[in-house]
Amino acid sequence: MSLVPPPRRSVPVPEAAAVLAVLLLVAAGLVGLLTAGRAAMVTVALVAVALLHTLLTAAETRRYAERLARQEARFRALVSGGHDLILLLDEGLRVRWQSPAATRLFGLTDADVLGRPFADLLHPRDRSRAGAVFAAVRAGRPPGLLAARLRDGRGDWRETESTVSDLRDVPEVAAVVLHVRDVGEWRRLERRVHHLAVTDRLTGLANRRELRRALTVRRAEPGEPATLLVLDLHGLSEINDGSGQAVGDRVLVEVADRLRAAAGPDDLVAGLAGDEFAVIAEAGSVPAYGLADRLLTTLTEPYRLPGGPVRLEVSIGLADTTAGSADDVLRQADLARRRASQLGRNRVEWYDAFLEEQLVRRLDLERELAGAVTRGELDLVYQPVHGLVDRQPAGTEALLRWRSPLLGTVLPAELIPVAADLGLLDEVGQWVLDRACGQLAAWSATSPLLWMAVNVTPAELTAPDFVTRVAATLARHRVAADRLVVEVNEDGLDTDLPTVVARLAGLRSLGVRTALDDFHAGRASLRRLRELPLDLVKVDPRAVGGSEPEQPLIGVVANLGRRLGLEIVVEELESAGQVDRAYRAGCRYGQGFALSRPATAERVEAFLEEHPSPGALT
Template sequence: SGGALLVLDLHGEDGTAPDAAVLAEVRRRLRAGCGPHDLVARVGDTEYAVLTDLGPVLAYALGTRLLAALVEPYRRAGAVVRLAVGVGLAETTGGEPEDVFRQAGLARRRAVQLGRDRVEWYDAYLEEQLVRRLDLERELPGAVARGELDLVYQPVVALVDRMPVGTEALLRWRSPALGTVLPTELLPVAADLDLLGEVGWWVVDRACRQLAAWSEGGRELWMAVNVTPRELAAPDFVARTATALAAYDVPPERLVVEVAEPAVGAELSTVVARLAGLRSLGVRTALDDFRAEHASLAQLRRLPIDLLKVGPHLVAPGADGQRPLIDVVANLGDRLGVEVVVEGLESDGQVAGARRAGCRYGQGFALARPATAERVEAWFEEYPSASR
């Protein structure tokens, strides 16, 4: 017969476990919220399980109802206590009890990961994701020491003549156990394990080394590396960058440090200070993933940057035949003395639109794909006069 298991996780807002008086009230609210045939049990210090014979829709409604009851404030001894609650649900049909309990536990873990005060169903995809995440957490420590990290490079070209002017270094983790892992998956795990600094310094060092090798061949290209606001916030970021440049004898203006706009928000003053510090070394700075909303336009005036990187969506014509947003951004770039790079260009039409708007630089599959250093070098050879 159908039914569901709900697993509820409770914590004080400061992460501490609730005391006995609060837990007694929790039990009372759970009993009041459940039906007469539902079984309620405490399965851990701050975990409860509810077994119900309700079908999926009603079981989810029960989870939502219990969540609402449990997040209401608890008044005791003149103080107000609030709890953060995560609820995981798994269907009981056809599974062994321990499997169902494990599945509901995984769903509860997911609910907590996504920011508490949520109800999440178990599904097989969720389990795959969590297992993948655990694999990444197990394998990433030591990946730098084992030589598993790698950079690929995507050329940046001048739109007027399609000559290469620089490259963007893109991180890849070639894990023997997990295959190739991209930054979108790698960086959140590195942040959680406090390995961002180690990974980030490897990238800066390797990028400077590659830049030095290309410079010896007479190519005056720039190299862009991506950093997170958290990496930038490290007090020694500017000094360590200077050390890497000196170690490989790279002219500072050949290095471009990119930070993504959506991530800057809360860290604005630190980011401004660090970017200014980098520019005082002669390093160039870029704001990546610029969204051209009102708030970001205002922020742009405060940020000490040399390059502004925007997506191809800004090149599309505006609604009601209005001019494309890229015209506005290119205009603003001119006024602020900032060069615009349009990234993610995937069609000749987008390349033409970016060029028409007066943007100097572009990158994307329509121009050149990311590739190993050797392949990029071979691609450069087709442009004999690209040493400028």
């Protein structure tokens, strides 16, 4: 407990004077009571009370005024140091008052602002939006947010956000109150972040995200439909591998520049991923195709690099932007682009429903083919090759079939291109060679002179170890080399003709027979017969002619074959008339449905037992 007595509370001077006056009046009243009586005393008391009330009321008013002045000073200190400009607007939305921070934040003086309509301070394009916000707030809705450009004291437009509140019913305020904040720096940062989010950093083009947004917006807009172009560059990976990533990036930047230059002013050019780009062409199908053709021309022009000029190949797919969602349109254009790539590149393809069916089928094939050999899904059927003199089987051709549980039976025309793209040709080709040689060995007891033909692609034939693998397979199955015929298709031989010649010569050195399949009897094909080391030529059925040909080519081919020491096999004979014409032209062998159909090993074996092979290929 404190031993120091509490200080006495001092009585303010006005209150002390009032109390003293009252005491004097009371004393005078008592004296009057004694001398004048009770009525005089009451009068004196009333006068004293009135005087005391007046004195106390005046004191309270002074104290309230002093407290109000302190609060106003505190408010001014707060708003003058704040980050917001506060404006009070009257009924006509004129500025009645602005906070002291106006000069510091916006360079605005009272002379610049007070008495002026608030709309005069705003950018003309923002005034209608401001009017809508004021109308909504004054109609009783919650405080609104107004984004508008405000002219500062230097005449510059500043991006601001204002909270608008209607306090006209509050007597102390009686105004529409705005809290105005400069958001210019935030907006610039926001735009920068947005730019980074929707832009490819290397090329400065829009990215996939922005492309999808633009497709969604474009689809919702009325008017002429736009067209999406998806482009794929071929050859960029080789530039990266040979010259480095920096050089590859330079090429991508130049590609972006060429795309911008060729596209229209309203077109959106985007980079999708690495060597893929896209353009939303604000045009219908015909102008869009014209743009695609121009892009194909400009993008395949040489690129000047430190090591010398290089060229790229381009595949372009087009789709209508009204075809569905952004993802649907992208998928369709990409399917068309893939089709253009499969058909040989440097071309433009439109999307259509049939194209999608084909490509979906292709995707299914790619998915299922991997592992088909391991799962035991590959199979061979055999089609005999007949001697046209005695109509007896002289040889047979192994034909590949893929028995897919999901896709059904897949023929080589579909299977081989997919295997090539997936890098499975060697695996599939070795399986065929091994199975065919095994079957040939099994038939040796009943048909010791029967020969077996297997088909290989130019890519398989030119593999460095192809001849070695053939020799090992023959040795493993103990099959004489001259009973094997390796057929190579004429298409694609020009890609690496010297290597093809070397591999065919290597096979013949083993004793293996070689054949050229699907021979077309054109001028280039006739010249090739002299260049390639061959034993047989399988002639396209068109060389035999139709039902009544005027000048069948088969006679020319047969004569040339005899001069070059080649045997002619006419394939795909469908009618007895074709068989007869091939025989009369001097062809020794024929193959086709008119003679026998492809069949399983068991059925061919039964056929061979009924029709023993008369002799070998000599």
